[in-house]
Amino acid sequence: MKASSDVGDESVPVRITLFLKQTPPVPVEAESINPESVTAKDRREIEDLPLWVGNSKERVGDYFRVEVEETEAQQDDDNAPLATLHLVGDLSRFKRLGWGMSRGEMLIRGSVGPHTGAFMRGGTLVIQGQAGDWLGAHMQGGKILVQGSAGNFAGAAYRGYKTGMQGGTIIIRDDAGQMLGARMRRGVIAVGGNCGDFAGFGMAAGTVVVRGAPGLRAGAQMRRGTIILLQPGELLPTFYYDCTYGPLFWRLLYNYLQQEGFALPPDYREMSFKRFSGDANEGGKGEILVCQSLN
């Protein structure tokens, strides 16, 4: 009886905000900071969470001012309500923020370093700034929204693994670097700006949408999956032209992207595409859809 009422007391929805006090001199690894780890903790406990600053272990409180306030925040699907976590400041030296988070909401008002949201399983991660490399690497679920650009390897796999992103959605409003969605097996990645070379490299399934100019070698080594290029780009000769048509699933995807905050003009929904299948070297069951016309 007592225990359950305790839990009840602790699980008042709160918003926790971490304000960056000082830029660290060397890279910081901050996988300790995610909605799950701060929920039901008071200010002091949050300040005591560990940070790896270069080769030494320090505290969150050494770099952040922590504010905890009760809010009307909504209940998460899962049993206990999670705190909404806000981070404020230029965190581009902070690695691994939101690493492996599985629920809740994390909003970063500033830029972040590499590995943000890597291995994420659920919840929402919003970055109001630029993201570093390996954004959402090996992601399994949830949603990442970057309002700026992202680095290389967004949604990709770490060295050696066969499979990168396995689920969830990554939306990057501006540009993305190389190896976007490399080796992904499920999920959706949408980029509002340009992307670097090797988008969808070695994909096994999933969908990559690029609105701006694609780099070279999109879809190289892909086995299955879909790359949608809303601006034409040069394709490898191991992609073969099939037909020009308007695949219905694009309308579903369009609606979904719209709903998730990836805005496209209304006429994009009715678009027709040139379909190329490839990479022939890997069996040719993947496809690149290149925007053909706006009806």
Place this chain on the structure above:
Amino acid sequence: MLKIVNGQVYDPINGVRGAVKDICITGGKIVAEEGNKPARPGCDGVEIIDASGLIVMPGGIDIHSHIAGPKVNSGRLLCPEDHYDYFTVATPWQRSSTGYTTPGTFLTGYLYARMGYTTVFEAAAPPLKARHVHEELQDTPLLDTGCYTLMGNNYMVMKVLSDPDGSRRQERLRELVAWLLGSSKGYAVKVVNPGGVENWKWGRDKVDLDTPVPPFDVTPRQILLGLAGAVEELRLLHPVHLHANHIGQPGNYRTTLATMGALAGRRLHLTHLQFHAYEATPKGGFRSAAPQVAGYLNEHPEFTCDVGQIIFGPATTMTADAPLQFSLHRLTGNKWGNCDVEMETGSGVVPLVYRPQSLPNAIQWAIGLELFLLVTNPWQIFLTTDHPNGGPFTAYPQVIRLLMDGDYRRAQMERLHPKVKDYTLLAELDREYTLEEIAIITRAGPARALGLKHKGHLGAGADADVAIYRPQQDKEAMFARPVYVIKGGKIVVRDGQVVDSCYGKRFLVSPPAPNRLPEELEEDFAAFYSISLSNYTVEDAYVARPEVIPCA
């Protein structure tokens, strides 16, 4: 002095089967008990380990494992994903390292020691890269080690064997084998798919025992018999260590039986026999031929084998059997590394995962256990997983439980592909290993097969390698976490944790033959090797703590 008192001792070589007995250790060796004088702790520098209620065994010996050298390192390089989640953090007595199926050298030493193993043999060293093997063994803590020198596809061996003059052939071969062993600082002669690797390099298919192999047109049978003869003449303590032809292929038990038949009456160690005991089914699959193979072994006490038990989960297959690795790569689509060691051998690496729901994997798993249970004399069969081919050595405690605990074994069988019962007879086998039998297949047996008289037992004069376990119903838990492990008289593991670090010895042999390349071959060496003869031999600098085991 260190004294282990009141432990229940399992020391099969000395016929001790669970008797309560004290073990005295001085200067890294086990010594006879001095009368009944009770040793007092703190006095005379005597340290006492109270082993009341505990099981005391000699340190474990792995007769066949891939822990060091070029292809192991290729495996590590090929699969960083094997390492990310498995690591040790540096402590004052422990280096940091990583890896699950292919742990780094430091971690390899710690993980073996943490199971009570104190001696491990690296199963395949190509002479040209033997320096690399020894460099890694130098960095493998807590273990005494040695390595076997690959000879089954060596050009010089084949060239000598192609000599029509029988007596000259035999003499040259003896000299060559001695020189190869000496140059590579190996302990025994390893033969991998004799002739088959070379044949594959020529783009040809598999060989039978009597298929002539380019470039010298000698047959696998000639290679095998020639090397076995040389090993006998050199009076090496460990016989030819054979990875037979046709590994992993349905129907290969016939080759295995033919190979054993060719050497009947002589000593031979057949390694990872599980992979060589497959009977073909009409549809191209395979069923267990463990009964046929075990039956033959039961009638031929001159042969020993190790099992190569597969373990469900990830493995990294690596072997000098390059053609096997290529076919595994084609079969699984997994990544593949291959290396061709100019005049000597090939090798390949392919990571894979064994799954209980895969029928072939389930059959392989059952065959391994069938061999353990059907070979009646435990002195003929030893525990290995052919690490990391069948799975990591860290699964030995699990295998021990499978052998000792029939209920557990049957429960595990329920996880398997249901059709496995149609292809194996494991379900009908009720034998359970005793602690003494476990002590034989993990320590005493390998020591005897290797000819190491001061290993694998706890009698006076033995090396003070001791593992002390707490008896438990769950044999896996028991063997995974010894209470103490003593290496060379030093406590290195306590409660399953490494508490001290030291480096072990390297076992070498010195066969009675001139340690030089037969003159007739010098010209070939100069013409065809890419290095100078004088730079070939592994220098003494690469073996910090050698121990030369005299030949019989």
Place this chain on the structure above:
Amino acid sequence: MRLNGVTIEDTFAEAFTMYGARVTVTAVNEKWAGHAARAATGFATSIIGCGVEAGIEGPALSSPDGRPGIDCLFFTTSKEDMEKQLLNRIGQAVMTTPTAACYDGLVPDYGRQEQPAARLKIGGKLRFFGDGYQSSKVIDGRRFWRIPVMEGEFLVQEEFTVVKGVGGGNFLILAETAAAALAAAEAAVEAIHAVRGVILPFPGGVVRSGSQVGSRYKFLKASTNVAFCPTLRGIAAQTMLPPGVNAVLEIVIDGLTPEAVAEAMRVGIRAACLEGVRGISAGNYGGRLGKHLFPLRQILQ
């Protein structure tokens, strides 16, 4: 109780549990959506002879691809039958229709609290028509199959939701003449069309050959509803026809929920109480047939 001068008998309609599924068919325009929907729900009047009862529910509540769509409802007595029927009907009627696509229409779920009875793999099985060239997309947590066809791609959702619904909701229109019965039935059908979650599986929404349970022949499970056949009023002891009634028509309603069935009955009966109708009754088997009972007078209050 009388309604507009028509006697509402104090009886109940007896209905039973069936499994129901909503399938949304979309196409380039209403015409082709209609072709697909009509073909998919064709010849599905009665479970007795068709294996499924189906009909067009109305314009699609939501069209995932934004094109004109039609919701169809299917009812069967088992989940296995539903799978068989949907596979056949979507495969033969929707996949074959130019431009048509097919989605699980019970998303969002039709106002139900309880868990769906099952999710049937339909697209997940039809996909094999693609001969290895089929591919799938997961969008917003739902998987869709893309099957290459000569005109482009057939898009079909992998899983369709099956819920426990109600089959055999009904009422009988007892009229003075066949013409009056038909006019009343048509009015009822028209009114019921506005109700969501139900279909009237019989031709034009009306059935004249109502049935009784069992038969004197061993090989027949149902036979003509002797009690309401005007030509048998004289010789059949069990006749239930009031005087002056010369024709009876039945409206049969299958619905996703009992509430929807009751609503359909309510608006249907109200609309049917026209000139020339003597009474409204219902198929009542003494409570042996099904667990859903719809007392007419209670529904109309």
Place this chain on the structure above:
Amino acid sequence: MSIHKDVVCTFCSCLCDDLEVEVENNQITRVKSACAIGRNKLLHARSNLARLTAGNKTVSLDEALDIAAGILKQARFPLIYGLSSTTVEAQREAIAIGELIGATIDNPASY
């Protein structure tokens, strides 16, 4: 004068091991079989030697080691880089140092 046979040239990764090197008074006087670069490297091995300095001042080895140890111990994100032209035996020691000070170790193979 002494002649070293089968000398390994360490200039490039070919490691030609058939060089013949003549040494006189601790000076390499002649190199046979090497390529031009390898020969040059051996012949001039003892010229242009670096000087032991710390902050541009000449120091003793002990002092240099103290300063180096101080720098490395204090560093919070140190880098150990290179190791491409030295022995495995030295490389081992460098890795051990890297582990002690929590460094990142890299070599020219990374780019």
Place this chain on the structure above:
Amino acid sequence: MRHFTRYSTLAKGLFTPRGRQGKKIVVVDVRLTPTARAADYFLQIKPGTDFEVFNALRALIKGLRLGNVDPGTGTVAGVTLTAWQELAQLMQSCRYGVVFFGIGTTMSRGKEMNIELLLTLIRELNRYTRFYAIPMRGHGNVTGINHVLTWQTGYPFAVNFSRGYPRYNPGEFSVVDMLGRREVDAAFIIATDPGAHLPRAAVEHLQKIPTIVLEPHCNLTTPWAQVVIPVAPAGVGAAGTFYRMDNVPLRVKKLVDFPYPSDEEVLRALKERIANA
């Protein structure tokens, strides 16, 4: 530099008794080099198209057509399709082939992906014949440091110990990237000359932080390094192990005495100083 004569094109072997004769040498490069002049075939490709080359060769070896490339007049990477077809045929039908690749491939557009694709090509060629790939390593023992790092830590380069155990991530823990991002606060340079071969931004950061150098000779790094500790050069003034680019380990010798200790000795002393401080 004796690669041609001692190891590859001119070398005689058991199965190539006639040396250069009986071998086919194909050079693929962006410019006509002396090596290219000595080749049987030279394919001059556009810079940065290595990936396209390997991709096309893979396809041709599998007998696939190339989309958008005209079978008669088309080109890939600036070279005619016909030439690539001939090369594919040659590779497939040879008895034993080796691709030697260098930093032109590893450093041009695509970088490690070029290598991944090349190795895939080599793997696939082994369905038809024996084919191998050997990276042309420049520095004497870069292979050795890759090996020793791998057997000790599990990874060949870009190994980070900041959390007390080895972690690996090229791009994150590789020298050019770390220095370029100005993350490093002290550097220890051993037996290499970053001043000569690292990009300018990286060198500039090195010049701003305490840098310690172990090096026998004056080079482009020693003038500005904070601490310079001269050592005896390996293979001249110190013995030890080197790994050849094809992974063969050799023991290098000490030929003459140097006024300085070896790297090994300096490093061991430094290690002890750090451990015991």
